[in-house]
Amino acid sequence: MTTPIHPSIGRRRRMLMLGASALPLALAPAARAAIGGLPANTGHADLSPEWELLRGRLFGARPIQANGERVQLIAPLRAAYGASVPVKIVSKFAQAPTLYVKRLHLLVDKNPSPLAATLELTPEVGQADFETRLRVDEYSHVRVVSELSNGELHMDSRYVKTSGGCSAPPNRDSPELIGRTIFKLPAPATIGAPSTADLTVIHPNDTGFELNNVTVMYIPSYFVRTIAVSFAGRKVFDADLDFSISENPTWRFNFVPHEPGELRAEVADSKEHRYTGSLRVA
């Protein structure tokens, strides 16, 4: 049994959800609305009323640089499915004890729960690049805010045009597999160098906005809340997650194996079920 990794972040996330749901529609600037309330030619780097609110709650008055020098977000303008929008976070420098990415915040401005993920990183990541898939509920900016060990904040954003990501029907063919936690190495790990790994947790990650076609009832939210990844007993990263992550949450990340050891993930979901997965890296 493990305890939730960052209960304070969980509390903050719930406050953000409340704040976002209470956001008055009148805040939406007319200049951004086309006929029918649709967004007009919104730029990838534009701000949004939702982001302004989130920014204040998450970062207060701290300056955030958005010059592309430290972090880049890659996401399609239109994805195949709104419930599975691929995103990639690229850090522009290697992790080092003197300067490293300490925390990554992944946000979807207009989602019911906009803070999709907060990752707490260590230099053991080697290179702070991550890939995952997000649910995007409507036309929205997707943002990453990179918090460096020296306190600097850097942001990049992409505007994504899709809809229905939070209400797409579930795809659970094998409920008995829920919780299975699987590591894969796309290429053999290299001792002493950043090596890439894929982690998948089989889980519906239900949002609470999906309709059961048979019962015509909404499926209660049920999602992976935390993942703690370590290698050879040393923390690589912790993730505090939400249902804005697609079903079967998958993360591609890097780690630096200093010697052979075990890659391990400890997972907890919103029903307090706990799962583990591991992979021996020779």
Added chain:
Amino acid sequence: MMARRSPGPSPSALPSHSPRGLGAAALAATLLWALASGAAQAVGIPPAYAPLVIEPVGGPDRAEFDLGPALARAKRENKRLYVYLGASDCPYCRRYENFLNKNAGELVPHFRPWIVVDLRSALSTTSKQLHIRVGDKSLAYTEFQRSIGDERTRMLVYPSVWLFDPQLKPLMQMPAGTGTFETVDEQLEILNLVQ
């Protein structure tokens, strides 16, 4: 002129954002009825776009669309293919077709580098029944999608659009449904392959 974006992809494969209350459900049903009523006015890509209409062959349990003639013409004319899969009984298809019809004056000139191919299916045609033929190969929907590296394998959504070069190479990953390009500006983004 900007048209309204449809709320989501096809009702055949995906449930729409269903409202929680009975009143809202009645409203949704009324809207659906209104959409379906509009369907009676026109089916398929409007004639202004000079679509190459392809009807399915193969009987009730197998609907096969042959892209061969479209590809041959694309090679001959050195044009790209804008392949539209619609269904005769699909309200969201009518919505997109009506959008094209309404904005034909503005959009048709931008479609000139394209051959518009209109695959005419029905909502009852499932992903297992729908086949795409290219030359001597006929693949069911999911296999066809995998063969071209399209991510839309999880479910068949009406309407769908593919963008191909004359060699059947996808030019851009397209979204499920057409709801994100039912404004003139967004349709132009698609034609200009803005990603």
